[in-house]
Amino acid sequence: MKLRMGLYAGLAVVLIAGGTLLAVKGKDAVSQAESRKQGVLEAEQTAVIYTDKPGTVINVNAAVSDAVKKGDILFIVKSAEGNEVNIPATADGQISRIAVKPGDQVGQGMPVAIVRKNTFYTDVYVQEGDIHKLEVNQQVKVHFPYLDHPAEVTGVVTSIAAAPQFASLRMTREKGQADLSMFQVRVSVDSAAGLLPGMTAEVKLDELAD
Helix, strand or coil: CHHHHHHHHHHHHHHHHHHHHHHHHCCCHHHHHHHEEEEECEEEEEEEEECCCCEEEEEECCCCCCEECCCCEEEEEEECCCCEEEEECCCCEEEEEECCCCCCEECCCEEEEEEEEEEEEEEEEEECCCHHHCCCCCEEEEEECCCCCCEEEEEEEEEECCCCCEEEECCCCCCCCCEEEEEEEEEEEECCCCCCCCCEEEEEHHHCCC
8 A cells, every 4th residue: 555655656746847847848738739820721822804805715725723824825715896815824823713615705804714823821820929929921930740741841921910810718727818819820831742732731939039
């Protein structure tokens, strides 16, 4: 019985000492969770808009999933006056949707295709106590922890919300620490090998200078 009590006491001492050390270093589970901000990788998309006089589509020169360069002619439209109008791709990327086919009538302002650009973005939510670490155009490291070979790329902060979007409950009993205001931060990431929309992207705030 004494041996068992001694073991329990020793284990308690080890756990308390270990927990105290982690808390001092700011590496406890709560601190780690608060410093790692995760979001979902999304692909930037742009619409190809017909801007000329009404006409009829006579050629479609691309298909869904085709890679295109800005300026590539995607469609040819014959206007009511008989002129042929070229509709170019507005960005480098991949065709994700085509909205017209030969014979369709198109008018000014009508979207005719969607191009998924060769850039991605992720939105992360940062509490008010850490938002001062970030500014627009700042470069940050973006991690992809769930790839077979976890990757790290450089991203750029493109926007920071002017006001908090919501309050988050914090796992603590400290007075006044129950609610945290969270600000939306958008980080742009260039395409890289292995990256796909829907992947988990992570920004570690403890890598940023105060």
